[in-house]
Amino acid sequence: MQLRGVALQLGGRPLVGPLDVTIQAGEVVTLIGESGAGKSSLLAYLCGTLSPAFVASGEIWLGDDEISTWPPQVRRLGILFQDDLLFPHLSVGQNLAFALPSRIRSSADRKARIEWALAEAGLPGFDNRDPATLSGGQRARISVMRVLLSEPRALLLDEPFSKLDASTRQRFREFAFNHLRQARLPALMVSHDPEDAAAAGGPVIQLDRGPTVLNHSFTP
């Protein structure tokens, strides 16, 4: 994934960037910045869900596609927020099935993938459970598996660990990063916690006003 000259403005004032970043498959780049620095807005621009109040510019490249004008549902950029955002009206299994692409037709196949995802999350047999009855850590793991099942081309992480308590956070970080590397996805994480960046193990960008360039190769 590559960002070329991505910049955000709010009310005529520059907020972020211009930003030039290349992220390799299996790599996690961390953007560190204070709250209000426009981290979440940047991710919203990448997803294609930025509020019209912002003015954004710059190119977003995924492989050979420039996706900045695509509607969000065809960009295939998965996103994880600080809340797990499991849909409360669906069961755990239905949440996962919602993410599974519809081109996987056979119900046996779909079922198998969901069972695989549940097993990976360490929650086999949780198919029919109500998300509200799961612990915070369990819900967080399901949300990771949900986004992975949607077969994204890249991942965006919006402070995904900040709402978990310290011990859960430690284990969930390992879980999440292991799966990202296994899936060989480029990932962009925004955070204000240097520990997140350290755990991610990738390059760190301090998000301040002004041009930022990060062009390098990184082999995990």
Added chain:
Amino acid sequence: MPRSPSARTLNWFPFLTLAVLIGPVVAGLAGTLLPAFGYLPALGGTSLNLGPWRELFELPGFWTSARLSLVTGLAITAGSLGVVAAFCAAWEGTRWFRWTERFLTPLLSVPHVAVAFGIAFLVMPSGWIVRMLSPWATGFHRPPDWMTVQDPQGISLVLGLIAKEVPYLLLMTVAAMGQVDAERSRTVALTLGYGPMTAWFKVVFPRVYPLIRLPVLAVLAYGMSVVDVALVLGPTTPATLPVRLVQLFNDPDLSLRFVASAGGCFQTLLVAAGIALWCGAEWALRHWGTRWIAAGRRCPQDRAARVVAGLVLASSSLAVVLAMLAMALWAFASSWRFPDLWPSGMSLANWKYHLDALGPALENTITIASGATAVAVILSVGVLEQEARSGRRAWAFSGGSLYLPLVLPQVAFLFGAQILLLIMGLGGNQFVLVWMHLVFVFPYVFLCLSDPYRAWDERYQRTAWCLGATPLRTFFRIKAPMLLRPILNAAAIGFLVSVGLYLPTLLLGGGRYPTITTEAVTLTSGGDPRLIGLYALLQMALPFLLFVVVALLVGLRFRHRRGMQSS
């Protein structure tokens, strides 16, 4: 924001909705205004003149009627606001307060006229209160010859409507208190040595009042313009102005429609004057209040005042409950002689006997209400979804302007609407009737739905989109099911509003679509309490059943989803 075809279709919703809502009102106003100045070629009025106004002012007792409307409207508003404010000041934050709030919520769903009938059964000379005291305390063996209901000063009208409006204003106040951090402000005042009630009036009320001002003004306009409740509880010699105007309008002598139209315009001016008076009082009270707050009097001992405030609210709520109970008893009573406290026999004979008339009335009620509610819900969701996707709130759908159809006197535009429809040959058309119901139903549905809709965490939507779901699929699979409870609740409220509508049904239905509400009001003059009780009970039961069904449906659908339980 993503530009998908569905988003572009949605852009039509705000305009469509406004046209659908404003069209009939503007047309109706014009249709009232022209005849008011003598112009209505269909009835031979071809020139503009002031004749109708002159005739209006010369009606016997006209100014008495106008004054009655103004005074009762102001009294109802001041009374219900006073009861609610005093109760909140005295008991807010206690267990007893939360209990009362929960207990009063269902009372909101009882239509105004049904409450009016019940109150009449309670306070009339042969009513429950006199029966409770007879003959042991009063010595009465037959009903006394008193004028308790329909008293010339309109006192029973005022008390009845205060009892009905108290639950409404209380819930509005509770919602407003949640927005201004009432609890902690008051704690600060308490620690500074203020008594609980003084603390509330000095630090909470000034911030809560601006938030409930529109509902309060709506109560004022309603109280001044109400027709159905005034027919049941209001004075008759003379009646309040809107009641007399409707009688004039429905007079077989069609030339009186000019006078009635002028009266409709006058009623609008009267409501404007009432609002102006209220605003003047607000201004004076603010000046006095600022000085009172700054003077620092703490009134730490207010137990007696608190008890009184509690008792007043309790008795007004108790009156509504007893009223409903009395009605239900009458509906099943075979005979209930004075001064017996209970009916001597209960039977279903009453229901069987009137089944023939009941059936069509029920059917009309349900058809019209379902139609208007369905359209109102679709339009509301469309407008709110368009707003969510464009990120812009159309001015017409934010706050104040939605109250406009609720503040405008119904007679002012219903007269004109009916005249226009007759000219166009559309009198008594069911489609038109549903449309006019929609004008009244929509604001309530929208006001109920907009808060939960706007508060929905749109990150769910972003998550779904990023998982590859189209906006359409996201809406139907994620957003609509998650908002199912508020959507159905808003629908139930809309249904309830439609069931309770009297004047639009009467005037635009042309007598061809009697509903349980118009039938019940028509029966007032006959005075058979069994029959009135029966219709009033149906009026209460219909919305109540609907709320139960909604709760059951949503509860059943999401019985295994703890995250979807109502808070």
